[in-house]
Amino acid sequence: MIQSSNIHVQCRQTAIAINDAMELLAGKWTPRVIMALLVREILCFTELKKEIGGVSSKVLSASLKRLEQHLIVERNVLPIQTGKVEYQLTDHGKSLEKLLEELSITGVKHRIVLTGRNVTENARVEVKLYGTKNAL
């Protein structure tokens, strides 16, 4: 109670920062795009599309445009004739690797926690995690 105002201010700032970061990585395909570019470094549109797999042109295009606006991705239209466009991460984009790792660690751990105990009770949760969305 006594410390509430301080905590409130700080938490609110932090919460906003967290929301910024979440928004940055939001969208079903955003992390995958960044990962692909972390590994491959430079890819053009169709390569990226194949690399990721399952994403439509429209959605990928929108995703890239957003990342470009956020200065995560750099878009380079190649010289005439080729008709290709290359994408690569900016330095800022590359700096997201650490966060993605942290997310990955949490994701893995979470899956272990969920499946490690009381399977019956968490059946629905499991279905959600394994069945619908993130199936291999």
Add this chain to the structure above:
Amino acid sequence: MIQSSNIHVQCRQTAIAINDAMELLAGKWTPRVIMALLVREILCFTELKKEIGGVSSKVLSASLKRLEQHLIVERNVLPIQTGKVEYQLTDHGKSLEKLLEELSITGVKHRIVLTGRNVTENARVEVKLYGTKNAL
């Protein structure tokens, strides 16, 4: 090219883990709920609602239920008469603090990057970040 299959497999696993983690923190209020419980440790429904501010009963209720299913939050119905329900983080829930910090760091840094250069070009982005969603 040569290493592609390996990378593919590994990346896919990682991508799924990342999606799990993102899904875990998904929902507009989820990070705020976790933060509130990290700071306050134990809160009942209405306290939580006030602490967060701006969230409706319905949405908060749904958010808590989801977190409970994911073993992030523990729900304790208090003895008779009080009619209160307490919420607190599980150990697993508490372990999310590190990830939230990392997200916060990225969020802060991102805001600096976006506002640090070429303001004109990124006006739209700024509006998005400051105006609509994450305004103070």
Add this chain to the structure above:
DNA sequence: CAGCATCCATCGAGATACTG
């Protein structure tokens, strides 16, 4: 107090087809 029921607006994303 805690939370559910209902209605409604918005939005992300998939499918499909088309263009410079």
Add this chain to the structure above:
DNA sequence: CAGTATCTCGATGGATGCTG
């Protein structure tokens, strides 16, 4: 090749009102 244009659908969240 690198997108854009529609259209549709489902999920999310806000507002409001009601209950044990």
